[in-house]
Amino acid sequence: MVVADRVGDGDDRQEGICREIAERQGLVIDPAEPVRPAPPRTSTVGADPSSLSWLLRFGMPEPAGRTGELMQRTWHRVLGDLRTRTNLDAYVVSVCALLFAVLSLVGDVLSQRLQLTVVLAGVGLLVFRITLPERRAADVEAVLHDRADLDSVPLSARLAGAREVAVFAPSGINLLSSGTCEALRSQVLARADGKVRVLLLDPSAAEAVRVAARQLDEGQEFSVESLEPSLHTVVSRMEMMRNWNVPGSFEYRLIDFSPGFSMFTVDPGTNDGTLIVEFHAVHGRHTGTRMHISLSRASSNRWNGYWIEQFEHLWELGRPPVN
Template identity: 40%
Template sequence: MNRLHRRLRRILDDIRQGRHLEAYIVFAVGLVLFVLGLLNRVDGQDLLPFTVAALSLLVFRTATPPDPAPASPEEVLRERQDLGPLRALLERADDLRVYGPTAINVLASAEDLRRLVLQRGGTARFVVLEPSPAALAQAAVQLDNNLDLAPALHSSLGALRRLDQYEGFGWRRLPFNPGFSLLIVNGDRTDGTVVVEFHGFGDDTINTRMHLVLERRSSPHWYEYWLRRFEAVWEAALPEPSGVPEPSADGAPPARPEPPVNGVGPGSLAR
């Protein structure tokens, strides 16, 4: 029903903005003639000129395809439940890139990620929040009230460390939350998808957040923009220093060694 509603809204937007009017006119006239034919109000001779005109239009539009129409807001702005199961995305993912304060909704399916992406030769890069008191306090203000941030991040860090043994996997930690999450599937391919989840302010639940779904073919400019935002997040984040103990689930900071000089350390992405 939602898909039909979006399709009808798209048709109305096309008509209001003068897009594809000839196709809609031919369709409307053809529908009227079809109904009249069923009622025996027109015969085959009356339908011949319309048939020739419709075929001519079809050949013309096939030879000169129009530029893709910009997607309507209803097509790119979604709720979380509109995105479907994560497994469906992982099944077609050769390249997965994720930033989330905890990324717990993706890492809860770590077994699917390992089996459907990494063991098939794919790559995955994750960035999550640094489990410091300052970072946790800042992110807690932005995120919904139902999220136990420190325990969720603690669980995600454990999953990331277990996945780090697989070739093609890498992860880093960001010392602040930029106010959005990113999930990118096959980012460099023509059929890639970028999902941007905007963090509100004191949301009641995660399902109330706005999700922006972009495809390269329909919005190449903003698709590339958000690809670059992930790379900026990746460059700003740091690999986990060696020898760092597990953080406690209550958010208490673990003892840490001195950070690398100038914030530069070895990367953990194995290609």
């Protein structure tokens, strides 16, 4: 039975080598039948087609190419874990094991007692890691909500003990109501270290207001408010708050574009802080159907920090109101 249909273009030397390799791999070749050339294949390692590529086609492993790709993916995975502080215990144990293995090659650098202590500590750490609950992919419905979920937690409860609040919204008419402003005054601004920052769309940026109104007003099937008058109402409210005589500090700024989302943060950057991002989208039945996501350091340190940076960047782009 002929099972080799590899190579070369009539070159006796290459065919002889090919037959020898085939025999070593346990293949049966009829001496009377020539080895037929295989379809051409591009070499992945840049070898000369007349020498190495036909060997690769014969089933020998590729040097360097796939190994290099695997190593690159491994490094990317490790660096990604380190950035997100994932599997740190396993990496520490692995590094210690590798270090002790290297040191053991150069003699009695480390005492057996120390080696045994480190080994037992590593085993204990890995065993403890096995007992931790398995991390599962989050249920989308448990992460994404509409405004009904916001109403389930009273604002006074969200502000209890808060030292800092930051808000960004095109108009903020729904969030920055009279009741909310009073809650900010009595809970956050009543503290000497209390701080409230509000960022709104600039009413004087006519084109930005027009574009935002097209998205926020015309994109709702059942609108009950219009952006421009709502914005003027809230800006007037902010001016009154700026003149309050309170222990804490209050500041608001105006920005000349709407990035398509709103933010509400309580004690951003702290372990107990919360951050809510609401996405405006381009169409909906009413504002209550808008999707939002709630973040904290515990739920995702990475994305919590990401959105905090987004607010700080927008804040720097905003301008203080003109007296």
